[in-house]
Amino acid sequence: MGMHDGMLARMGRGPRNPHAGAPFADDDDAIAAALEDVSVPALLCSLVHMTGDPSWIRGGLRPTVASPTQFQGGMPDDLLAEARRLALPAVAGYRDAGCEPYPLSRDLLREMMSFIACKPVDGLLVPMFLEDLQFDGADSRAITWSDEIPDDVKAASHVVVIGCGESGILAGIRLSQAGLPFTIMEKDEGPGGTWWENRYPGARVDVGSHHYCYSFEPGDHWSEYFCQQPELRDYFVKVLDKYELRPHCRFNTEVTKATWDEGTGRWSVEVRTADGATDVLDARFLLSAVGSLNLPRLPDIPGMETFAGPSFHSARWPDGLDITGARFALIGAGASGFQIAPTIADRVGHLDIFQRTPQWIFPNPMYRAKVPPGDRWAMRHLPFYGRWFRFEMMYPGIGVGVEPFRQDPNYHDPEGRAISETSAARRQLLTEWITSHLEGRPDLIEKSIPPYPPSGKRILQDDGSWLAGLKKPNVELVRTSIDRIVPEGVRTADGTLHEADVICYATGFRHNEFLAPMEITGRNGVSLRGQWGDEPTAYLGIAVPNFPNLFCLYGPGTNLAHGASLIFHSECQMTYTMDAIHHVLASGTRTIEARKDVHDHYVERHQRAISQLVWAHPAIVHSHYKNPAGKIFTLSPWPMETYWEWTKSADLNDFVLS
Numbered sequence: 001m002g003m004h005d006g007m008l009a010r011m012g013r014g015p016r017n018p019h020a021g022a023p024f025a026d027d028d029d030a031i032a033a034a035l036e037d038v039s040v041p042a043l044l045c046s047l048v049h050m051t052g053d054p055s056w057i058r059g060g061l062r063p064t065v066a067s068p069t070q071f072q073g074g075m076p077d078d079l080l081a082e083a084r085r086l087a088l089p090a091v092a093g094y095r096d097a098g099c100e101p102y103p104l105s106r107d108l109l110r111e112m113m114s115f116i117a118c119k120p121v122d123g124l125l126v127p128m129f130l131e132d133l134q135f136d137g138a139d140s141r142a143i144t145w146s147d148e149i150p151d152d153v154k155a156a157s158h159v160v161v162i163g164c165g166e167s168g169i170l171a172g173i174r175l176s177q178a179g180l181p182f183t184i185m186e187k188d189e190g191p192g193g194t195w196w197e198n199r200y201p202g203a204r205v206d207v208g209s210h211h212y213c214y215s216f217e218p219g220d221h222w223s224e225y226f227c228q229q230p231e232l233r234d235y236f237v238k239v240l241d242k243y244e245l246r247p248h249c250r251f252n253t254e255v256t257k258a259t260w261d262e263g264t265g266r267w268s269v270e271v272r273t274a275d276g277a278t279d280v281l282d283a284r285f286l287l288s289a290v291g292s293l294n295l296p297r298l299p300d301i302p303g304m305e306t307f308a309g310p311s312f313h314s315a316r317w318p319d320g321l322d323i324t325g326a327r328f329a330l331i332g333a334g335a336s337g338f339q340i341a342p343t344i345a346d347r348v349g350h351l352d353i354f355q356r357t358p359q360w361i362f363p364n365p366m367y368r369a370k371v372p373p374g375d376r377w378a379m380r381h382l383p384f385y386g387r388w389f390r391f392e393m394m395y396p397g398i399g400v401g402v403e404p405f406r407q408d409p410n411y412h413d414p415e416g417r418a419i420s421e422t423s424a425a426r427r428q429l430l431t432e433w434i435t436s437h438l439e440g441r442p443d444l445i446e447k448s449i450p451p452y453p454p455s456g457k458r459i460l461q462d463d464g465s466w467l468a469g470l471k472k473p474n475v476e477l478v479r480t481s482i483d484r485i486v487p488e489g490v491r492t493a494d495g496t497l498h499e500a501d502v503i504c505y506a507t508g509f510r511h512n513e514f515l516a517p518m519e520i521t522g523r524n525g526v527s528l529r530g531q532w533g534d535e536p537t538a539y540l541g542i543a544v545p546n547f548p549n550l551f552c553l554y555g556p557g558t559n560l561a562h563g564a565s566l567i568f569h570s571e572c573q574m575t576y577t578m579d580a581i582h583h584v585l586a587s588g589t590r591t592i593e594a595r596k597d598v599h600d601h602y603v604e605r606h607q608r609a610i611s612q613l614v615w616a617h618p619a620i621v622h623s624h625y626k627n628p629a630g631k632i633f634t635l636s637p638w639p640m641e642t643y644w645e646w647t648k649s650a651d652l653n654d655f656v657l658s
């Protein structure tokens with residue numbers, strides 16, 4: 001009887017906090033071996049959860065730098081060894097006591113954040129990180145509407161989501177939690193968006209994987225710290241299926257047009273399937289989740305159509321293409337080309353890399369590192385270890401805000417090589433890193449130092465592979481401009497013919513053309529493309545005047561060249577969007593539309609803010625962040641916590657409801 005009661009009491013505790021880690025029975029030797037692989041700062045935080053004893057983070061064992069690429073926080077080897085030695089009996093004791101972590105106070109969690117950040121974490125950062133890290137085990141941004149919206153209202157409020165990448169899947173999860181009917185239209189044959197499409201060799205994420213995932217679907221499973229495309233694609237497939245979204249998806253179906261019907265107060269959405277069939281869907285709300293690095297931008301080089309061999313954009317890498325021994329021309333070396341070149345250099349016969357502008361490189365020794373077994377074990381079993389590891393990856397970018405990117409008006413550099421004293425020092429460090437990897441090759445050094453301030457274009461990360469690749473005897477870095485493509489290859493302006501069997505155009509995306517090529521028509525026949533021209537704008541990057549009941553995820557002005565992962569941003573945008581939809585449904589109104597004055601004021605502030613940051617610097621001649629006039633409508637200039645606060649809920653004063 002007693003035993004039965006005890007069992008009931010245990011079950012009565014409810015489901016285990018998913019971040020508390022699965023109980024384990026590994027012996028001491030196995031634990032000691034695993035501890036060799038872990039991030040010690042995150043381990044010390046986990047030990048506080050295991051023991052309830054804050055002294056783990058109050059002594060001399062502490063990190064001294066917060067960096068997304070140095071998981072030991074700059075701790076020297078002797079301190080790391082000491083921490084592991086002290087940790088072993090504590091972890092074993094936790095195991096022997098049944099693997100039940102202690103609940104910790106908010107103040108202590110905040111102190112632990114400051115411990116990892118190596119400086120006080122305060123202000124809005126605290127609630128923002130607590131919301132993201134979800135120490136209580138609940139999905140803090142889940143939709144928890146009760147019965148304030150009648151079922152028939154919900155049933156009549158079909159939502160069409162355009163795109164099934166990270167933000168479209170997120171939209172599906174939230175809409176399904178809200179009990180709204182919805183359909184996700186996806187032009188590709190599967191989910192994942194950019195991670196479905198970009199299959200070129202070497203494609204990997206350059207935001208740490210433990211941060212580049214939904215807050216509520218963490219990745220204790222990642223095999224690399226910056227994992228590769230197939231694993232990311234599989235993650236999105238897994239999440240889609242876990243949340244049972246597949247029945248709501250129409251793959252191989254492209255939205256071609258969406259037209260607002262003033263009479264019905266609804267959107268009419270025209271779609272085309274891969275076999276050319278068309279259909280029209282009715283939607284009360286339209287959510288654009290199309291991404292903005294999605295439309296390949298092929299260059300306009302004379303003679304492209306005359307090339308005799310296969311040629312393709314990097315996002316359209318042909319399945320099964322055999323490049324063994326081929327003479328390969330890689331045109332473009334931004335983020336995509338930068339990953340392709342070192343990956344294929346040993347496979348091809350010869351590789352010509354045509355790079356118009358050199359890129360700044362951020363040294364990241366972990367960029368191609370596997371997550372060792374001990375660290376994977378810790379992610380699975382040590383309480384909240386994975387959460388603290390996520391924080392270790394998130395904080396360094398978010399914690400500094402946009403200040404390192406600000407142009408100092410008192411800093412004078414007529415050559416435009418730096419924006420401030422700090423930027424000049426950074427330039428020096430990054431230059432030294434490049435030259436140290438290219439010793440003995442002054443020709444390559446000269447070609448590889450960017451003539452603009454560090455971070456002015458999206459900084460690329462590398463563990464040295466790119467620079468090592470440039471030195472290979474079968475690789476040539478061509479900085480001479482391209483004159484034309486001929487059947488045999490690429491002819492440069494100096495008259496040289498670079499013979500090629502294959503050409504890959506890693507020339508980027510039409511980043512400024514949000515929602516293209518769809519034809520979106522709003523109130524009074526206003527065309528979205530016409531309204532935007534080269535200056536796409538939306539209030540908070542989400543809501544556009546004249547386009548009622550339309551919400552953008554990853555819309556204008558929300559790309560991130562600083563701070564956080566786009567998934568974090570999407571979660572903010574989705575929270576806001578769901579709140580706006582809730583207002584409409586709960587108030588019995590038909591439509592919600594951003595107020596033009598509010599939008600215009602926001603755009604003015606956005607333009608003022610972005611123009612002061614490094615990406616707008618005039619020394620940057622070619623940048624996909626800039627529109628043809630050199631203005632930036634793609635990027636966010638806001639510190640993460642500011643945007644998080646603005647998007648926590650939709651303020652009805654910013655909208656017209658009718």
Ligand code: NAP
Nearest residue numbers: 204205206299332333334335336356357458507508622624
């Ligand atoms: P990108 O950064 O815009 O780079 C395009 C490259 O093509 C640049 O080297 C560019 O030279 C060159 N180019 C463009 N037009 C050209 C022309 N007409 N003639 C000669 N060269 C030309 O594009 P991307 O590499 O595809 O990356 C785009 C974005 O996708 C990135 O910023 C990032 O946000 C995302 N991305 C991320 C990852 C990752 O997470 N690891 C990987 C790939 C892409 P200029 O520099 O002179 O313009």
